[in-house]
Amino acid sequence: MTNLPHFIQSPLLTGVAGVYHAFCGADPLPWRDGRTRLRRFFSIPPDSVGTLKQVHSALVFEMEDADAGNPDAGSREGDALWTDRAGRGVGIRTADCVPVLIAHRERPLAVAVHAGWRGLAEGIVPATIQALAARFGAGVFDGLIAAVGPCARGCCYEVGDEVAGALSPLPGGGAALRKGAVPGKWMADLLPVALAQLRAAGIAEARCDATGICTICDPRFHSYRRERSASLRQLSFIYLP
Ligand SMILES: [Zn+2]
Numbered sequence: 001m002t003n004l005p006h007f008i009q010s011p012l013l014t015g016v017a018g019v020y021h022a023f024c025g026a027d028p029l030p031w032r033d034g035r036t037r038l039r040r041f042f043s044i045p046p047d048s049v050g051t052l053k054q055v056h057s058a059l060v061f062e063m064e065d066a067d068a069g070n071p072d073a074g075s076r077e078g079d080a081l082w083t084d085r086a087g088r089g090v091g092i093r094t095a096d097c098v099p100v101l102i103a104h105r106e107r108p109l110a111v112a113v114h115a116g117w118r119g120l121a122e123g124i125v126p127a128t129i130q131a132l133a134a135r136f137g138a139g140v141f142d143g144l145i146a147a148v149g150p151c152a153r154g155c156c157y158e159v160g161d162e163v164a165g166a167l168s169p170l171p172g173g174g175a176a177l178r179k180g181a182v183p184g185k186w187m188a189d190l191l192p193v194a195l196a197q198l199r200a201a202g203i204a205e206a207r208c209d210a211t212g213i214c215t216i217c218d219p220r221f222h223s224y225r226r227e228r229s230a231s232l233r234q235l236s237f238i239y240l241p
Helices: 034-042 117-122 124-136 138-143 161-167 190-200
Strands: 007-009 020-024 060-062 080-083 088-094 098-104 110-115 144-148 158-160 177-179 185-188 208-210 234-240
Touching: 020 034, 020 098, 034 234, 060 124, 080 088, 080 124, 088 098, 088 110, 098 124, 098 190, 098 234, 110 117, 110 124, 110 190, 110 234, 117 124, 117 161, 117 190, 124 138, 124 190, 138 144, 144 190, 158 161, 161 185, 190 208
Parallel strands: 060 080, 144 208
Antiparallel strands: 007 020, 020 234, 080 110, 088 234, 098 110, 098 144, 158 185, 177 185
16 A cells, blocks of 8 residues: 555555545545545545445445535435446545445446445445446456455454444454453454455455555544544545546
């Protein structure tokens, strides 16, 4: 991953022609909203980037123009959005949940997935890959490239039995949990679960990338666990110029 002050990029995704992406961190200029930031910092028209009203579901949608215009919110309820149209992009907002961005080596494709522990348990990752296969055919698997952004990791993310019980049966769930300091508490790592689900859905390990960053202990990124804010989120986007 390329480390820059306010956003981070995946070398794998950066290598895909015709795709532009970033996992944004906390904005050094907090007065900037998502629209301003997309336009001024990344030179992307904000009215071309779609986002959803994220509800920790397994709902996947093709982007419509009505989804665009406000990267800090969204109106349609769902947690994964994709487009194959030039001049369009998709984004998700996270603070400890897992942002996953996906592109394709040969065809124009931009996919953004919001996957917290609930979304991972609901199956948002396999649902997204299945939706792409339904639209483009099973051959789509061969060209998919995925990058997992900053999220809550095992160094910091203490959870109770409910979250541990939801994660443990998932691909990667066993490796993601270790016992916490007291009974009934666990340290959970969302990254290996997201990566294992991408692999289980048909994306080879060599075509998955991860920042490895923990949002809770890296202050460059927003963390709900650390900040307890209802509004501080980072935008991760992928755009087809
Ligand atoms: Zn940490």
